[in-house]
Amino acid sequence: MDAVIDVRGVSKRFGGLTAVNNCSLSVERGSITGLIGPNGAGKSTLFNMVAGNIVPDSGTIMFDGADVTGLKPHELFRRGMLRTFQIAHEFSNMTALENLMMVPGDQPGESLLNTWFRPGRVAANDAAVRQKALDVIDFLKLAHVKNELAGNLSGGQKKLLELGRTMMVDAHVVLLDEVAAGVNKTLLQDLAANIERMNTELGYTFFVIEHDMDLIGRLCDPVIVMAQGEKIAEGPMEEIRANPEIVEAYFGSPVEAA
Structure with missing residues (x-):
């Protein structure tokens, strides 16, 4: 596997709370990889460490073969990693x-x-x-x-504009943070279609954190599941949905939310 992002044994604590515990995962070049899990699973903390917003206490984050642990978002920007936000920053x-x-x-x-x-x-x-x-x-x-x-602009148009920003600098990897938040169903379909086009036609790699399981199911393969600060599963969404332990422990039945 050609991993463009490689997270190796990363941990982060906030006081007495361990948000991420010795977590390892990777994002393959050219993929649309999803990251899901219940509230408090540690996925947002891990995502923020990859994006350079939080410095891990231990472990290593590799990007495009280079150690970028602790680099700031603007430094990652220059290397070709960009992030969108749950609330658009236009x-x-x-x-x-x-x-x-x-x-x-x-x-x-x-x-x-x-x-x-x-x-x-x-x-x-x-x-x-x-x-x-x-x-x-x-x-x-x-x-x-x-x-x-x-x-x-509407919420969906602002999200599209954020995608457009990543295209202005030919990003290697785009981190999508809750891209469906505040977007109506019609524009969400347009947003998903554009993510797919950027992936297939332009070669963008996406790392997606999202609560909308239908969107994750449409876009992402593989899907990584986190719980209690650790990665607990990875695979196609069909396998994730079919895993009774994951469904019962983290999503209820049927799968409804991350």
């Missing part, structure tokens, strides 16, 4: 198109000297970034709201 007073154009780092126009002495270089870069943003808008079928203030 620039509400900028248009959808402008939100996308803000994403690429180290743009020439960020330098005052370049704006004075290299205006042609700044203009050429701005044109290229704008064209890429328009291409992303078209891919996600958001052209009808490209000039709308991002703060006025």
